[in-house]
Amino acid sequence: MTMIYKESMIWTGISKLGSLKLTPVILALVGIGAAISYRNEGTTTWAMALPLFLVALNILAAVLTNKKFHRNKPLLIFHLALIAVVVLVALGRLTYLRGHVELTEGEEFSSQLAEVEKGPWHWGNLNLVSFANEGFTVQYSSGVKVKKIENSIRWRDEEGKEQQGVIGGLVPLKLHGYKFYPSANKGFAPTFIWRPKKGGSPMLGSVHLPSYPMHEYRQALAWTPPASETNLWIMLQFDEVILDPAQPSLFRAPRNYQLIVRSGEQRWQLKPGESVTLPDGVLEFEGLRNWMGYSMVYDFTLPWILAAAMLAVGSMAAYFWSKFTSRPWDK
Amino acid sequence: MTAGLELQALWAALVLYVLAGSTAIFGVVLRRKPERMVLAFLIIGLVLHTITIGLRWERVGHGPYINMYEMLLSNIWSLILIYSIAYWRLPAIRATAALVMPIIFMLMGWLLMSNPYDGNEPNTYHTIWMFIHIGFAKVFLGTVLVAVGISGIILLRQGRFSGGRFARMPDDKKLDELSFRLMAIGLIFESLMLITGAIWAQDALGRYWNWDPLETWAFLTWIFVAFSLHLRLAYKTTPRTSSYMIIVVFVLAFLTFFGVPFVTPAPHQGIG
Numbered sequence: 001m002t003m004i005y006k007e008s009m010i011w012t013g014i015s016k017l018g019s020l021k022l023t024p025v026i027l028a029l030v031g032i033g034a035a036i037s038y039r040n041e042g043t044t045t046w047a048m049a050l051p052l053f054l055v056a057l058n059i060l061a062a063v064l065t066n067k068k069f070h071r072n073k074p075l076l077i078f079h080l081a082l083i084a085v086v087v088l089v090a091l092g093r094l095t096y097l098r099g100h101v102e103l104t105e106g107e108e109f110s111s112q113l114a115e116v117e118k119g120p121w122h123w124g125n126l127n128l129v130s131f132a133n134e135g136f137t138v139q140y141s142s143g144v145k146v147k148k149i150e151n152s153i154r155w156r157d158e159e160g161k162e163q164q165g166v167i168g169g170l171v172p173l174k175l176h177g178y179k180f181y182p183s184a185n186k187g188f189a190p191t192f193i194w195r196p197k198k199g200g201s202p203m204l205g206s207v208h209l210p211s212y213p214m215h216e217y218r219q220a221l222a223w224t225p226p227a228s229e230t231n232l233w234i235m236l237q238f239d240e241v242i243l244d245p246a247q248p249s250l251f252r253a254p255r256n257y258q259l260i261v262r263s264g265e266q267r268w269q270l271k272p273g274e275s276v277t278l279p280d281g282v283l284e285f286e287g288l289r290n291w292m293g294y295s296m297v298y299d300f301t302l303p304w305i306l307a308a309a310m311l312a313v314g315s316m317a318a319y320f321w322s323k324f325t326s327r328p329w330d331k
Numbered sequence: 332m333t334a335g336l337e338l339q340a341l342w343a344a345l346v347l348y349v350l351a352g353s354t355a356i357f358g359v360v361l362r363r364k365p366e367r368m369v370l371a372f373l374i375i376g377l378v379l380h381t382i383t384i385g386l387r388w389e390r391v392g393h394g395p396y397i398n399m400y401e402m403l404l405s406n407i408w409s410l411i412l413i414y415s416i417a418y419w420r421l422p423a424i425r426a427t428a429a430l431v432m433p434i435i436f437m438l439m440g441w442l443l444m445s446n447p448y449d450g451n452e453p454n455t456y457h458t459i460w461m462f463i464h465i466g467f468a469k470v471f472l473g474t475v476l477v478a479v480g481i482s483g484i485i486l487l488r489q490g491r492f493s494g495g496r497f498a499r500m501p502d503d504k505k506l507d508e509l510s511f512r513l514m515a516i517g518l519i520f521e522s523l524m525l526i527t528g529a530i531w532a533q534d535a536l537g538r539y540w541n542w543d544p545l546e547t548w549a550f551l552t553w554i555f556v557a558f559s560l561h562l563r564l565a566y567k568t569t570p571r572t573s574s575y576m577i578i579v580v581f582v583l584a585f586l587t588f589f590g591v592p593f594v595t596p597a598p599h600q601g602i603g
Binding site for chain 1: 565
């Protein structure tokens, strides 16, 4: 008897949780959560996660206890699909990865991202990703507005075969669930050959100057050669106009340029092929290349979220269609 | 030459819309029913408006979705198109033109004050998803506009001005049912707008949702539509209360469409 009473109490509780009268209150909480997220970036997750959890509970309880859902399949499917969307979004937040990487022309991706933001359960295989930046073109409209980005790349596909192609705009490189998008964040990369004084093989490397044209007047950087204790300050100097605001133009390296290198009170002007002797090695300026900044994203839930959302909208439309066609609005 | 023709067609369309709205208002005030004339003005205006958009598209090389002038130009077109269909298919609510057209007049005034510069199409706009997204958005706003017209009638009937002018229209309960159905259709199209916008954002920006101002306002509008529909079902709200909620939905949608671009120019531009 007590057992039956307890079960009845639980069922009543679930019924109350699934009450349609509670739904507008929870939806209002979602709206408030969205407004809080909008105003305070730091609290985004919890301000939205809690009301969305309540939405899922409310729908789940309604599906279990409300007989209307059992009689009406489109309504049932709509609400189940909504729960699926909420669960998948949560799963996506736990497993996603977003990052940024910069690669010089000719450089291969080494699984190291400059900036990373990821969910606690991210289990991706970034170390399997292999591609190289083979150079790019960025077309600008007048007013220095990006019109088109085309980046030639070479990559090893998931079967290990070497591939070549062009990405840019809405076409990313897709590998092992990761998507790489070339961006307007790019610039010049003075490239050096560093010969350490203590011996060993020469090292080829490049320095990424601040993004161009965003930092057009700040093409300088402090840098220390590898395994060296000499702090350098380098600056790219050129007079020509690369991107003319008055007409369409193409991003390119300057034709005439020189590199200013400073170490303490010493100052050098280097042309390609020239070198400077430092206390712990010789630095040879090989020339100027370009670097490209890539945005990278990983979220395996995306196609599933899309499928669940489309199912939700389709079943909602079917529900309203059967409801509205059964009786004219003015009868 | 093309620009001159484009401007002439636009002015002619706007004049016809003003004639349609004014005729509808006089019809209500004078208790007449000049419905065929209103519909004729709307349809001829729409044809000229379509020619304007086509000429501009051909001239500048991109659709009307880059700057505020183009957004207003295309939204007035879509609102008039959807309202004209409702006007044609639902004769019982034709008096709503007296309330709906002044809203369009406001957008027309804004259009004439906007800068009609050509603009550049960003790198991330070259996708079919953008067109689908914009299409759903326009159907949503147009549907809500029709519902606003009906809500306005319900609310006006309670005031002194009405004086029986809307007596021949269906009663409040039936109008409320119709506006509910329009809001349900609006919810479907707004949901589709959000989904297709997310697909586009995923491709263009590398993330499907980022809580930027436009996304947040669009989501708040969606939540309020869902909230108002559930409130009506759960608490059996009166036609008056439902009408106020529909007006709030329209205000939120209006701010999303036309207010947020003032807050930030970033959305819809992409990482390119």
